[in-house]
Amino acid sequence: MIINDKNNIEQSSNKNLSTDKTCDKILNAAEELFAEKGYNAVSVRAITAKAQCNLAAVNYHFGNKANLYKEVFTRFLTDLRENKLAAINNVMESEDATLEKLLSGFCKNFIETHSSGRFSKLHSLMQREEVTPLLPQDLFLGQFRKPVMERLAEAFKKLCPGLSVEDCFLCVESTISQMLHLCMVSQKMNNFKSPLRLLPVKFGSKDYVKKSIDHIVFFCKAGIEALNDKNRNKI
Amino acid sequence: MIINDKNNIEQSSNKNLSTDKTCDKILNAAEELFAEKGYNAVSVRAITAKAQCNLAAVNYHFGNKANLYKEVFTRFLTDLRENKLAAINNVMESEDATLEKLLSGFCKNFIETHSSGRFSKLHSLMQREEVTPLLPQDLFLGQFRKPVMERLAEAFKKLCPGLSVEDCFLCVESTISQMLHLCMVSQKMNNFKSPLRLLPVKFGSKDYVKKSIDHIVFFCKAGIEALNDKNRNKI
DNA sequence: GTATAAATCAAACGTTCGTTTAAGTCAAGG
DNA sequence: CCTTGACTTAAACGAACGTTTGATTTATAC
Structure with missing residues (x-):
């Protein structure tokens, strides 16, 4: 389990955010949902549904929901x-x-x-x-x-x-x-x-x-x- | 069950908000808590605890939490x-x-x-x-x-x-x-x-x-x- | 005093949530 | 081929929430 990985520093400065890795798919889906509805109104289930990945992927890659929010x-x-x-x-x-x-x-x-x-x-x-x-x-x-x-x-x-x-x-x-x-x-x-x-x-x-x-x-x-x-x- | 009662129209214009009735105690407690933490961060249980009344009193007097917020x-x-x-x-x-x-x-x-x-x-x-x-x-x-x-x-x-x-x-x-x-x-x-x-x-x-x-x-x-x-x- | 309504109460219901668990998949390295 | 580690998956856990129920108490009216 590797949380809080900073392996996408170069990608974040690009205009086109990469979408191949599960980690990035979560980040992008979370950004859209958090921006639209705010932190509390967005469930981890909604994020993983949009990112088309498993529910546990958020906790695996980012530790918890709060840390995902911080990354976003x-x-x-x-x-x-x-x-x-x-x-x-x-x-x-x-x-x-x-x-x-x-x-x-x-x-x-x-x-x-x-x-x-x-x-x-x-x-x-x-x-x-x-x-x-x-x-x-x-x-x-x-x-x-x-x-x-x-x-x-x-x-x-x-x-x-x-x-x-x-x-x-x-x-x-x-x-x-x-x-x-x-x-x-x-x-x-x-x-x-x-x-x-x-x-x-x-x-x-x-x-x-x-x-x-x-x-x-x-x-x-x-x-x-x-x-x-x-x-x-x-x- | 009487919800959404407007019997405190005169009282609301007073500087000192009345605190004897359960209805008003809820309103005042909710105002303080909502103001401090926002709607979602305040539970009905927290409001009734502060107002020193029963959990069901909110639904009895105001129908539901959302309507209490509207009244406040x-x-x-x-x-x-x-x-x-x-x-x-x-x-x-x-x-x-x-x-x-x-x-x-x-x-x-x-x-x-x-x-x-x-x-x-x-x-x-x-x-x-x-x-x-x-x-x-x-x-x-x-x-x-x-x-x-x-x-x-x-x-x-x-x-x-x-x-x-x-x-x-x-x-x-x-x-x-x-x-x-x-x-x-x-x-x-x-x-x-x-x-x-x-x-x-x-x-x-x-x-x-x-x-x-x-x-x-x-x-x-x-x-x-x-x-x-x-x-x-x-x- | 008794009947009727209003108000309060403890307890529980059903749902949603963040998180965890343990099994399973896959690719790379020896 | 086998092992190792990264990653994914389905399922469940425990907690917190808004709301409802049904019984009980209190107040009001006749």
């Missing part, structure tokens, strides 16, 4: 972190980087990544883990949130030197919180087809998301620049 | 909605209402309400319900979010006539999303005593929350006024 979550967090850092670096490595380009690049990558494909469903999983943590705090906070926040705060500082380090982090929180909220609204509305209309544009529709992105970029730019100006005037 | 959630949402509407009205009924006073009043009431007392733990429950809905959408969205959002959007419109209705709602979302995020960070850090430091001020500490509130008020004010000015310049 770690693989996902690593991939998502690299995605976000790349989006920030992509703007900052350019010669003519501006605050607006940074915000636009970060937010558009955010919504695209979290709204389609593999990360779409996993976004809910991340939100669930944030509200009801099942894993050690340092995994989510230290290995994902901290590096992304630090990189974005650093970028803000470079483009707006008037900001204090503290202001940079507060602006990062302001930006990210709005994006997380938008993703949640967008995803929830897509799932439930609610007829509720709060706006002329239907809440959660594609038009709504598009307008929201533009709004958030404008809103954050104004807030950050106002903060930048305030500090510069102090001097 | 409805009572809580009604109280919280009135709290928020009062905070907005409290500023707007004044003669010298300004955008900054509105934002400050709303945000400070928000953090105070969600950080201490009865609503402190219930905030997590609301977040869980948002991420993993167990109840019909129109309950949370229609009876809570919609009225609060409409009232705040209306207030923005009054103080910043240059904003379009759509802009008002987008600014409401920007404001609320930042407050929700702050509450979550604050609460999580309080629970876990994480040593992680992202800022000079400790993440999630009282100082951090205080500075964050001031930041959010300033940040939103700048964003809203920039939007207001942009539209006025169009004319």
Whole structure:
């Protein structure tokens, strides 16, 4: 019995996750099911049914259900972190980087990544883990949130030197919180087809998301620049 | 067997929830436990143990566990909605209402309400319900979010006539999303005593929350006024 | 005081769950 | 060919859960 094997480090960075081995079939099936329904709502039996393997295979390869969840979550967090850092670096490595380009690049990558494909469903999983943590705090906070926040705060500082380090982090929180909220609204509305209309544009529709992105970029730019100006005037 | 009895309508509006009747003891015990651990992590046995009554009492008075949860959630949402509407009205009924006073009043009431007392733990429950809905959408969205959002959007419109209705709602979302995020960070850090430091001020500490509130008020004010000015310049 | 309904109680039911066990299959190495 | 170890399989275990039952107690009304 070999649990917690890390033999798929190279594979996890690939876009196409391998599906031949039982171990990987379980990992992929668990990722889909956990993302869709959350940890408690998914039974080991459901996972092994989807992976088309025996019930005991989960305990054989991963020790127990909780450890399988940890493996799924770690693989996902690593991939998502690299995605976000790349989006920030992509703007900052350019010669003519501006605050607006940074915000636009970060937010558009955010919504695209979290709204389609593999990360779409996993976004809910991340939100669930944030509200009801099942894993050690340092995994989510230290290995994902901290590096992304630090990189974005650093970028803000470079483009707006008037900001204090503290202001940079507060602006990062302001930006990210709005994006997380938008993703949640967008995803929830897509799932439930609610007829509720709060706006002329239907809440959660594609038009709504598009307008929201533009709004958030404008809103954050104004807030950050106002903060930048305030500090510069102090001097 | 009388389930779903609404005989405590007057009592629910009182600050001191009655605790003499078995029915109310169950409701109060369930509120505390659901708020702390979520629906699935709380067993009917745990509720009846805390309420010091028999296991079958839950099914006798509320039909089943799910309906008890609905009763708990409805009572809580009604109280919280009135709290928020009062905070907005409290500023707007004044003669010298300004955008900054509105934002400050709303945000400070928000953090105070969600950080201490009865609503402190219930905030997590609301977040869980948002991420993993167990109840019909129109309950949370229609009876809570919609009225609060409409009232705040209306207030923005009054103080910043240059904003379009759509802009008002987008600014409401920007404001609320930042407050929700702050509450979550604050609460999580309080629970876990994480040593992680992202800022000079400790993440999630009282100082951090205080500075964050001031930041959010300033940040939103700048964003809203920039939007207001942009539209006025169009004319 | 007695009849009727409401409320409480201990006990059990049926189901689902995560996990374990022990037998079985298969491929590689000597 | 045989052994060894990795892997798979069917079956069962024990615990926890929501719910139900039927008897018993308490309160209410006549």
